[in-house]
Amino acid sequence: MSENKRKYAYWMKPSMVEEITEMLDTANATSKSDFVCQAVQFYIGYLHQKKCIDYLSPILAQTIKSEIESVEKNVSEMLFKMAVEQAKLSNVVAATNEIDNHSLSALNNLCAEEVARNNGIITFEEAYEFQRS
Template sequence: MVENKKKYAYWMYPSMVKEIEKSLDLANATSKSDFVCQAVKFYIRFLHLGKSMNLIAPLLEQTVHNEAESVERNLSEMMFKIAVELGVLSNVICAAHNYSDETVSSLRENVAEEVASTNGVFTFEDAYLWQKD
């Protein structure tokens, strides 16, 4: 349904009228009246959106919270599995070699420094090259 415009008289500050005139092109408005109509529509949508957001925000917050908990749980499970595998690997290596306490302590210190200096990015190839030096 097409609605016809009707003339109304509203009070407005002269400085606002000057701003409207400066902003006609920016708003892609054909006249001051068109500009005001666009602005009023925008503000009405903004007000309705604010009410909608008051209803949607808690639902969105809960959804994000649940998703974050799920990711945290998955990461924790994966880290646990990796820690178990690393423990098995460490025990196999220790059983196969007879390292001294000093060697193990020195290796731990050196590896910690290397991992810190590479920001945690330390590959098998890096270890291979490091052991060859």
């Protein structure tokens, strides 16, 4: 059921009206009147609740969940792309070098220790220096 709007006069500080004007796009409001109606609706909903946390908690939880899902998707995509590149690199290196099983096992242990020690942060320059020493 839609009721017709009526005009009311309320006192408001000019600085607050300026702030409303600046935030119209952020609030997705079509006018200052729409902005004020949205704000009053939100505040009435807040007051109807016994605690503000009961009102804001579901909104915050859903927002955080959405952000985490987005980040998780992006990280998963990047990890997949990196794994493909790593697989290509490993195949090229394996095809161009003759490495015996003992050397490969020793290299695996050495790399595992290095990754654990440096928390996975190894630069090409560090690997180059290690190989030359």
